[in-house]
Amino acid sequence: MLGYREAVATQAERATSFGTIAEEYNRLRSGPPDSAIEWLLPAGCRIAVDLAAGTGLLARALAGKVSEVVAVEPDERMRAVLHASSDGVGAVAGLGEALPLQDASVDGLFISSAWHWLDHELATGEIGRVLRDGGRFGVIWTSRDREVGWVRDIDWIREPGRYRGTAERVEAADGAPGAPSRRRVILPEASPFTAAETATFSFTRTMAISDFVSMIATYSGIITASEADRAESLGRVRAALEQRFPGATHIDVPMRSLCWRATRSHRALSRERGGVIGDPLAK
16 A cells, blocks of 8 residues: 555644645636636625635635635745735734724625634634625535546546545545535535535546646645655656656646625614724724
C-alpha cells in the first residue's frame, strides 16, 4: 500500500496549509464562470463579501458584478497575494466564526471551496448576522468535473493514502458510503435561511499538462504530505495523463462549478439591529 510516510495532517493543519503555496494557488486554481456568479448574486446586490477568500479568485469575479467587494481571509500570506492581484477589492483579516463586519450591512456573502473548513454552527450565525433581510448566502465549489471518467480516475490516485494500485481504490473519509460530502451545505437547525437551491455550471479550461500536475499540488492533502509521498502522488498523476494524452503538451480539462444559495429570512421587528448601511467595516 502506498501510504503516508509521516503522520496524517490534522484538519487544522490542512486548513491552514494553503498559505505556503499562495502564489501557485493563485496562478493555477480556477475562478468560477460568469454564469455561476450571476446565478449566485441576488438582484440589486451592491455589497458582497467573499468569506475565506484565499487569493481572491471569487472576489475578483464578484468585483465585475457589484459595486463593492469585501474579502475576508485569515491567512496573511493569502491576503498578500489577494492585495497584489485584486484591484478594487477590500481585504481584511477575519474568520467566518467571528466576522469583522457590521450587523445587517451586506447584500450577499459567498464562500468558495471553504465551507468544510468552518464551524458550521458559528459561521451560520455570523453570516445571518451580517446579511441584510433578504440577502443572499451562497457557497460555490469550482473544480475539475469528477463526472468525467478520466478526471475521476486522477482524483483517485492524486492523494497519498487513498490509492493501492490500479486494481484497488481506498475510499477517502468524505467519499465513504453514508459519509457527508464536502460539497454539501447542511445548515444547523433554526438557521435564518430559507429557499435553498442548487445549480451546476460546466465549462472547459485549457491547461498545460505541467500546470495541471502543479495545480494538483495545491490541494491540502498534497501540500501536507511528506516530500516523498508528494513526489510519488504527482508522479502517478503525470504518468496517467501522459498515458491518456500521449504526446500532448496541453489538454482541455472539463470543469464544473457546483453552487448552493439561500435567502436570509426577515428579522422579527422586535429583534431588528441596525447595521451601518453602505459601510460593512465601519466601527
